[in-house]
Amino acid sequence: xxxxxxxxxxxxxxxxxxxxxxxxxxxxxxxxxxxxxxxxxxxxxxxxxxxxxxxxxxxxxxxxxxxxxxxxxxxxxxxxxxxxxxxxxxxxxxxxxxxxxxxxxxxxxxxxxxxxxxxxxxxxxxxxxxxxxxxxxxxxxxxxxxxxxxxxxxxxxxxxxxxxxxxxxxxxxxxxxxxxxxxxxxxxxxxxxxxxxxxxxxxxxxxxxxxxxxxxxxxxxxxxxxxxxxxxxxxxxxxxxxxxxxxxx
Amino acid sequence: xxxxxxxxxxxxxxxxxxxxxxxxxxxxxxxxxxxxxxxxxxxxxxxxxxxxxxxxxxxxxxxxxxxxxxxxxxxxxxxxxxxxxxxxxxxxxxxxxxxxxxxxxxxxxxxxxxxxxxxxxxxxxxxxxxxxxxxxxxxxxxxxxxxxxxxxxxxxxxxxxxxxxxxxxxxxxxxxxxxxxxxxxxxxxxxxxxxxxxxxxxxxxxxxxxxxxxxxxxxxxxxxxxxxxxxxxxxxxxxxxxxxxxxxxxxxxxxxxxxxxxxxxxxxxxxxxxxxxxxxxxxxxxxxxxxxxxxxxxxxxxxxxxxxxxxxxxxxxxxxxxxxxxxxxxxxxxxxxxxxxxxxxxxxxxxxxxxxxxxxxxxxxxxxxxxxxxxxxxxxxxxxxxxxxxxxxxxxxxxxxxxxxxxxxxxxxxxxxxxxxxxxxxxxxxxxxxx
Numbered sequence: 108x109x110x111x112x113x114x115x116x117x118x119x120x121x122x123x124x125x126x127x128x129x130x131x132x133x134x135x136x137x138x139x140x141x142x143x144x145x146x147x148x149x150x151x152x153x154x155x156x157x158x159x160x161x162x163x164x165x166x167x168x169x170x171x172x173x174x175x176x177x178x179x180x181x182x183x184x185x186x187x188x189x190x191x192x193x194x195x196x197x198x199x200x201x202x203x204x205x206x207x208x209x210x211x212x213x214x215x216x217x218x219x220x221x222x223x224x225x226x227x228x229x230x231x232x233x234x235x236x237x238x239x240x241x242x243x244x245x246x247x248x249x250x251x252x253x254x255x256x257x258x259x260x261x262x263x264x265x266x267x268x269x270x271x272x273x274x275x276x277x278x279x280x281x282x283x284x285x286x287x288x289x290x291x292x293x294x295x296x297x298x299x300x301x302x303x304x305x306x307x308x309x310x311x312x313x314x315x316x317x318x319x320x321x322x323x324x325x326x327x328x329x330x331x332x333x334x335x336x337x338x339x340x341x342x343x344x345x346x347x348x349x350x351x352x353x354x355x356x
Numbered sequence: 357x358x359x360x361x362x363x364x365x366x367x368x369x370x371x372x373x374x375x376x377x378x379x380x381x382x383x384x385x386x387x388x389x390x391x392x393x394x395x396x397x398x399x400x401x402x403x404x405x406x407x408x409x410x411x412x413x414x415x416x417x418x419x420x421x422x423x424x425x426x427x428x429x430x431x432x433x434x435x436x437x438x439x440x441x442x443x444x445x446x447x448x449x450x451x452x453x454x455x456x457x458x459x460x461x462x463x464x465x466x467x468x469x470x471x472x473x474x475x476x477x478x479x480x481x482x483x484x485x486x487x488x489x490x491x492x493x494x495x496x497x498x499x500x501x502x503x504x505x506x507x508x509x510x511x512x513x514x515x516x517x518x519x520x521x522x523x524x525x526x527x528x529x530x531x532x533x534x535x536x537x538x539x540x541x542x543x544x545x546x547x548x549x550x551x552x553x554x555x556x557x558x559x560x561x562x563x564x565x566x567x568x569x570x571x572x573x574x575x576x577x578x579x580x581x582x583x584x585x586x587x588x589x590x591x592x593x594x595x596x597x598x599x600x601x602x603x604x605x606x607x608x609x610x611x612x613x614x615x616x617x618x619x620x621x622x623x624x625x626x627x628x629x630x631x632x633x634x635x636x637x638x639x640x641x642x643x644x645x646x647x648x649x650x651x652x653x654x655x656x657x658x659x660x661x662x663x664x665x666x667x668x669x670x671x672x673x674x675x676x677x678x679x680x681x682x683x684x685x686x687x688x689x690x691x692x693x694x695x696x697x698x699x700x701x702x703x704x705x706x707x708x709x710x711x712x713x714x715x716x717x718x719x720x721x722x723x724x725x726x727x728x729x730x731x732x733x734x735x736x737x738x739x740x741x742x743x744x745x746x747x748x749x750x751x752x753x754x755x756x757x758x759x760x761x762x763x764x765x766x767x768x769x770x771x772x773x774x775x776x777x778x779x780x781x782x783x784x785x786x787x788x789x790x791x
Contacts, residue, residue, distance in 0.1 A: 157612075182619065185618035190616035196609030198610060199608065210613075210617055213359060213617040214618050215359075267616075
């Protein structure tokens with residue numbers, strides 16, 4: 108579903124000089140898989156996901172999504188991606204239904220399809236009660252459900268979620284976790300980033316640990332446990348970050 | 357194309373629910389002109405009437421020496437002669453605290469020696485009395501009597517007012533009116549003594565007439581003001597929407613999601629540009645309507661220029677030219693606003709960029725206030741200036757079609773370039789993700 112090879116991206120900071128935010132990242136995620144990108148703050152997770160979502164262009168490297176080259180056909184690729192971040196905002200003066208319609212239309216869906224799809228999502232996510240209320244009148248949980256619906260409006264096969272639970276309360280972040288699991292059962296590929304090992308361990312089929320713009324290790328939780336010889340998840344995470352040699356896959 | 361329209365319709369819906377946009381785009385243009393022309397004009401004229409109707413207190417010095425003048429002045433219905441003693445007493449008491457007022461000088465003034473006191477010293481004292489509002493003007497009568505019909509002498513009557521004070525200025529006007537009337541009647545009396553007809557003093561008169569049609573006379577003011585207002589309004593009308601749909605998207609964390617949507621970046625840019633353009637144009641049209649109607653109805657109530665304002669009208673052709681010329685200008689402004697506002701990280705930062713831009717537009721837009729500047733081929737290339745001059749000439753009905761088309765062309769060229777920059781700026785990561 109998603110193949111990225113040797114992605115690099117640098118930024119120039121006035122104070123710190125050139126920063127290699129992403130430095131030769133390779134990724135390969137499949138349909139029906141939840142893939143976790145785990146790393147500390149500033150490890151390069153957000154930049155990597157923005158590159159994959161074609162929001163940013165890489166300096167070098169290749170991205171193929173659903174067999175399409177993301178660098179030459181970014182719009183075609185974007186129509187196959189649902190993108191959500193923990194800090195994603197919504198248009199406060201619009202209603203959830205209007206937001207769904209806007210993003211549906213942006214994805215070139217025709218009006219009847221947008222309507223059918225919106226009604227379906229509003230029903231499935233329990234949004235009926237507030238679907239026609241302005242977003243600035245909604246609770247944070249209701250906003251989050253609106254964001255999820257917005258991500259799914261064009262039925263994308265790939266979901267890219269950047270720290271989707273950051274800053275959310277327990278109930279709301281549980282809704283996100285359920286949404287991720289349900290996406291897998293629907294055969295979607297889910298790529299999500301987090302800095303919380305437990306979250307990654309709980310959800311992911313495979314985990315990649317990203318540090319200083321480089322992938323340190325990719326594998327299942329069992330692989331990580333046997334490789335580092337730790338049971339505790341935090342110990343594994345720290346060991347992986349400190350492990351400079353291993354890039355075994 | 358559908359991407360552009362989707363963005364456009366969404367943004368229009370969004371900004372129409374924003375109170376700031378409604379205020380700047382609809383409320384201000386609709387209320388500003390009626391309030392300005394009717395409200396302000398009527399306040400000013402009623403205040404002027406009030407000031408004129410009041411009897412202004414004046415201090416007259418050397419009253420004994422010119423009883424004939426004195427009685428004529430006292431009889432004037434718009435002036436009130438204040439007893440000199442009371443003013444002298446007030447000044448002397450004031451001099452106790454204000455050492456810049458010399459007691460001896462005050463006494464000399466009231467001892468009818470004002471003529472011998474240095475100008476600065478006595479003016480300082482007169483100013484003190486006027487600024488304390490005890491009197492509005494000082495009249496220094498001559499020591500000798502000039503009014504006798506038999507005399508052929510001319511005398512000077514000194515009038516002292518504070519021109520920064522409206523009431524004092526009005527008192528000065530009243531005194532001048534009184535002097536003119538009295539002078540005329542004394543001249544008539546003297547001439548009668550010599551058996552001379554007054555017409556002998558004026559061999560001929562000039563009779564000047566303005567042959568410009570009434571509509572053109574009132575059009576002159578409109579030709580100066582309207583282009584200036586159009587520039588500013590088109591700009592301000594687009595300002596808030598431009599900031600809201602660019603920097604506002606960053607501030608509310610919606611931009612990233614929008615960039616991840618399957619729509620070409622330039623479609624986003626053009627959709628947003630069209631929103632700003634629409635807002636600017638709506639503001640402009642509402643303002644023009646409101647301004648024209650205010651001038652037509654509001655100014656009629658005013659005593660001066662009522663006829664002119666009533667006869668003001670704009671032909672459909674003129675209106676068409678104005679709208680045609682404003683299209684590239686509004687395009688240039690809207691694209692420029694998008695380019696500048698998207699570079700800001702927040703709404704607030706955008707405001708700090710856009711406000712100076714408004715200044716940059718206001719300055720050249722004031723070109724019509726400078727008399728004598730006409731559109732020439734060199735000025736055709738100066739943005740804003742070219743359009744203001746072209747609009748003025750269109751409004752005055754003296755426009756040369758070739759030059760007007762050239763102005764349209766150059767402005768369209770600038771607008772096209774800026775629109776190109778705006779459409780590409782949504783591809784610039786350094787602008788969209790400034791940290």
